[in-house]
Amino acid sequence: MQRLPVEGIGSGGELSLMEIVKPGSSPESLSRVLEVLTRNRINMSLVIGKETDRGMELLFCVAQEAGTRLGALAPSEPDLEGQERIHADVEVLTLFPHTGDFRMIGLCLLAFAEGGIPLHGFCSSFSALTFVTEAGHTKSALAALQPYLSLPAGPQDCL
Amino acid sequence: MNDKKLILVVDDDPDLVEAVSMKLASEDYRVAKAYDGSQVWDKVKQEKPHLMILDVMMPNKDGYTVCKEIKGNPAYQDITVVLLTAVGEAVPSTKFTHMDGKTCPADEFIPKPIDLDSLMETVNYYRNR
Numbered sequence: 001m002q003r004l005p006v007e008g009i010g011s012g013g014e015l016s017l018m019e020i021v022k023p024g025s026s027p028e029s030l031s032r033v034l035e036v037l038t039r040n041r042i043n044m045s046l047v048i049g050k051e052t053d054r055g056m057e058l059l060f061c062v063a064q065e066a067g068t069r070l071g072a073l074a075p076s077e078p079d080l081e082g083q084e085r086i087h088a089d090v091e092v093l094t095l096f097p098h099t100g101d102f103r104m105i106g107l108c109l110l111a112f113a114e115g116g117i118p119l120h121g122f123c124s125s126f127s128a129l130t131f132v133t134e135a136g137h138t139k140s141a142l143a144a145l146q147p148y149l150s151l152p153a154g155p156q157d158c159l
Numbered sequence: 160m161n162d163k164k165l166i167l168v169v170d171d172d173p174d175l176v177e178a179v180s181m182k183l184a185s186e187d188y189r190v191a192k193a194y195d196g197s198q199v200w201d202k203v204k205q206e207k208p209h210l211m212i213l214d215v216m217m218p219n220k221d222g223y224t225v226c227k228e229i230k231g232n233p234a235y236q237d238i239t240v241v242l243l244t245a246v247g248e249a250v251p252s253t254k255f256t257h258m259d260g261k262t263c264p265a266d267e268f269i270p271k272p273i274d275l276d277s278l279m280e281t282v283n284y285y286r287n288r
Contacts, residue, residue, distance in 0.1 A: 008173060008194045096173035096194075127177035 003150040004104055010094035010128075011138050012045055016067025017087040017120055020080065023055035030058045032079040040073065042066045046092055046130055048123045055082075059121050061092055061132060087120060089135040093142070095149070096128035104129060107148040115144025164286060167202055169193040169225070170214035170243065175273070179212060182275050183282070196220030200228075203235060210239040210285055212278070213265070223263045230264040239285045240264075241278075245271035 022029045030049045037044065037060075047060040062070065067086060074080045098104045105122075108129065112119055117140060120132040133141055145151060166188050170176050173194060180190040191202050197219040202208075211229070215222035222242055230236050242265040267281050 007192070010173075094173075097177055126174040128173045 001148075003148055004101065004107065005150045006095050007152060008096045009142070009152060010096070011091060012061075013091040013135060013138070014064050015045060015061045015090050015092060016064050016070075017059065017061050017090045017132055018067060018070060019085040020058045020082040021054050021056070021084075022058075022082040025056045025082075027051065027056060029056050029079070033058050036073070036077050036079050037062075037070075040069065042070065046123065046132065048121055059132075061090065064088065087134075090120060090132050091135050091138045092130055092132050093138050094128050094130045095145075098124065098127060098129050104149070108145060111144040111148050112141060115140060117141045117144055163187055163189045164209040165189045165191060165206055166282065167191045167193065167199070167208040167211045169196065169199055169211060169217070169222070171195055171217045172214070175214075179273070179275070179278065182279060186279060186283070188282070196222060196225040199225050203229070203238070207235065208238055210241065210282060212241045212243065212282070215242060215244045226263050226265050239266045239288070241267040241269055241281055241285075243269050243271055243273060 020033060027049070034047070042062055043066070044060045044062055047058070049056070049058050051057070067088065070080070071086060074084065095104070095108070105124070108122075108131065109119075111117075112131070117137055118134045120134075122129065122131040124130075131141070142151065166183050168176050168179050168183070168190060169192075170179075171194055176192050176194065180192055183190050191206065191208060193199050193202050196213075196217045199211075199213075199220075213222040213225060222244075226240050226242060229238055229240060242263065266285070269278055269281060
C-alpha cells in the first residue's frame, strides 16, 4: 500500500489536558470557559469543543504550569465548573498537511490502535491533524505511523 | 517553460501556509511551501522563486536570518522578499529587536494577522517586477 505523504511534524510535551463537560448547557458556555482562559492569559495549544449526549464538552491542552493555575482558579470561576477531568502529563503530535484526505485520519487511528498508543483526543485544523497522547508516547506514535505515512526525516522537519 | 510565477511561502504555521497557498494558486501563481527557515535553501535551489513570503519567528531559523542570506547571495538577491511580522507588537517578549526589523533587507513588510487581500495586492505589485 502506498504510504500517504506528510511534509511536516510538530510535537509538544509538558502539557496538561483539561476536559470540562457541562450537561444541559448551550454552546455559549464553552465561549465563557475560553473567556476565563483569555482573561488569565492562558495559552492553549489545542482546543476541541463539541456537543454530545453528555452535554457541551470542551477539551484543551495548556502548559503544565497553566494547568496548575487553572486547577487553583476553578473554585472561584463558575464558568469552569462542570465535570472536570485533568490529565497532568500529555503530549501533542501534529501532522501536516492532511490535504483534506480522510484516509489520513483513518490510517492514523488504525496505526495507533495497532501500536497500542493511548489517545485522549484528536482534531483537525485547516491543514493539520493533531493527536493528544500520554507523555512519552510521541516516538512510539511516530514509529506506529511509519507503515502508513511517509514521514519527513530530520529534526528540522519537526516543529 | 511554465510562465506562472513561483512563490515560496515560508511559515511554521501550516494552516497559514495552506491558506496563503490556496489564495496564490487561485490567482494563477505556482506555489512552493516550507515550514521553517531551515528548509528554505533546499526549496530555493530546487527552483528559484520569483517571490518569497517569509515569516519572521520560526523555530530553527528565523525570517530575518533567511532574508539576509538570500539578499546577500548575488544569485538570489533578486528574489522579492515579503516579510510577515507580528514582532513589532510583541518585541518586548521576543528575542528580536526593532533594529533587527530596521536592518533587514526585505522588500516589503506585512503585519500579522495577515489580510489576504492586502497580501495579494503586494504580491501582484511585484508580479512583473
